[in-house]
Amino acid sequence: xxxxxxxxxxxxxxxxxxxxxxxxxxxxxxxxxxxxxxxxxxxxxxxxxxxxxxxxxxxxxxxxxxxxxxxxxxxxxxxxxxxxxxxxxxxxxxxxxxxxxxxxxxxxxxxxxxxxxxxxxxxxxxxxxxxxxxxxxxxxxxxxxxxxxxxxxxxxxxxxxxxxxxxxxxxxxxxxxxxxxxxxxxxxxxx
Amino acid sequence: xxxxxxxxxxxxxxxxxxxxxxxxxxxxxxxxxxxxxxxxxxxxxxxxxxxxxxxxxxxxxxxxxxxxxxxxxxxxxxxxxxxxxxxxxxxxxxxxxxxxxxxxxxxxxxxxxxxxxxxxxxxxxxxxxxxxxxxxxxxxxxxxxxxxxxxxxxxxxxxxxxxxxxxxxxxxxxxxxxxxxxxxxxxxxxxxxxxxx
Numbered sequence: 525x526x527x528x529x530x531x532x533x534x535x536x537x538x539x540x541x542x543x544x545x546x547x548x549x550x551x552x553x554x555x556x557x558x559x560x561x562x563x564x565x566x567x568x569x570x571x572x573x574x575x576x577x578x579x580x581x582x583x584x585x586x587x588x589x590x591x592x593x594x595x596x597x598x599x600x601x602x603x604x605x606x607x608x609x610x611x612x613x614x615x616x617x618x619x620x621x622x623x624x625x626x627x628x629x630x631x632x633x634x635x636x637x638x639x640x641x642x643x644x645x646x647x648x649x650x651x652x653x654x655x656x657x658x659x660x661x662x663x664x665x666x667x668x669x670x671x672x673x674x675x676x677x678x679x680x681x682x683x684x685x686x687x688x689x690x691x692x693x694x695x696x697x698x699x700x701x702x703x704x705x706x707x708x709x710x711x712x713x714x715x
Numbered sequence: 716x717x718x719x720x721x722x723x724x725x726x727x728x729x730x731x732x733x734x735x736x737x738x739x740x741x742x743x744x745x746x747x748x749x750x751x752x753x754x755x756x757x758x759x760x761x762x763x764x765x766x767x768x769x770x771x772x773x774x775x776x777x778x779x780x781x782x783x784x785x786x787x788x789x790x791x792x793x794x795x796x797x798x799x800x801x802x803x804x805x806x807x808x809x810x811x812x813x814x815x816x817x818x819x820x821x822x823x824x825x826x827x828x829x830x831x832x833x834x835x836x837x838x839x840x841x842x843x844x845x846x847x848x849x850x851x852x853x854x855x856x857x858x859x860x861x862x863x864x865x866x867x868x869x870x871x872x873x874x875x876x877x878x879x880x881x882x883x884x885x886x887x888x889x890x891x892x893x894x895x896x897x898x899x900x901x902x903x904x905x906x907x908x909x910x911x912x
Contacts, residue, residue, distance in 0.1 A: 543892060544892050545746070546741075546742050546745040546746035546892065546895065547742055547746075547820075548742065549741040549742045549745060550739065550740070550741055550742070550825050553738070553741065595797060595800070595801060596797070597819070598793055598796050598797050598800065598819040598822055599790070599793040599794065599796075599797055601819075602789055602793050602822050602823065603786075603789070603790070603793070606785075606786060606789055635785075635789075635823075636823050636825055636828055637823070638742050638820050638823040638824070640823075641819070641820060641822070641823045642742075642816060642820060645816050645819060645820070646816065649816065689907075690904045690905075690907035690908040691900075691904045691907075692907075694738050694900075694903060695900050695901075695903040695904045695907060696900065697900070698896050698897070698899050698900030698903060699896065699897050699900035699901070701896040701900075702893045702894070702895075702896030702897035702900065703893070703897075705892045705893040705896055706893040709891065709892065709893060
């Protein structure tokens with residue numbers, strides 16, 4: 525049990541996917557201008573990442589490894605993720621329309637979110653067991669959501685500030701992300 | 716024809732240089748620029764994928780049905796990424812180990828898919844080749860520049876060789892994660908200032 529607790533803390537804070545491992549930065553800067561879009565994206569990522577993490581783990585261990593096909597990993601994983609996103613989208617539209625309305629536009633964007641692919645690859649490289657992979661995917665996704673929502677809050681405040689012209693928009697966004705990353709830096713060495 | 720190809724090539728070097736003018740593909744930019752060598756290695760690998768996928772997609776642009784085009788593009792790109800992965804394992808293994816997870820992640824680099832969708836799917840083979848090469852070289856240059864700044868300030872070295880005297884105290888912040896964000900933000904600011912003139 526303690527092992528899983530350590531894994532969770534390490535994935536959410538110490539190795540935060542956005543601020544420490546530099547994965548998924550395009551949506552991080554793209555959808556963080558407003559709080560609603562940020563929370564929508566965070567929820568969509570949690571949803572897809574947990575599914576993608578467990579499915580790619582199964583594909584890798586039951587399909588690629590027994591047949592020595594590891595060199596096809598990149599191709600397989602991206603296709604699995606793309607299909608999964610498409611499938612989740614269709615499923616949600618048919619059966620849970622309210623959730624679909626909330627997540628709708630963010631789902632297609634997730635295919636090219638490198639956080640999803642990155643976590644799937646990390647799970648394989650760290651040689652996690654299935655339970656560990658599942659917990660790690662969930663915790664990484666929570667870490668992603670946490671950083672995204674915090675950052676969106678900061679950016680909403682920046683709109684009110686007077687920013688020098690060349691620094692506006694993405695530029696100040698990156699500097700702010702640096703400061704936020706510095707705050708997460710304090711967690712280093714905790715686990 | 717020759718002139719337009721040259722134009723497509725040069726726009727990638729300044730007018731649309733990624734990641735400053737086209738704010739795409741930030742993850743590798745932040746992650747691999749701890750040093751010049753890593754930055755340029757990543758840039759070359761991305762350029763290779765970009766050029767090959769642009770050419771192939773441009774050749775296939777009339778065959779690929781509109782509705783499933785994104786899936787087709789991803790399959791093409793993933794194939795070339797696998798090629799790069801295997802080539803690097805064979806000929807540049809130390810670099811492959813350093814770049815690690817970011818080589819397979821070229822597949823989800825928005826620049827590659829963005830160029831396929833925005834350019835190669837609509838243009839002939841030669842301009843697509845020029846576009847891929849231009850954007851790729853621009854990306855390599857940016858990564859090299861950012862890598863140089865962070866390496867010089869963060870560890871006092873350039874390409875593994877010390878530049879300052881032994882009394883230099885490395886500015887460790889720059890090679891860590893927060894430094895990457897701040898450094899890229901400030902470079903973007905400088906680019907904006909130069910663009911405004």
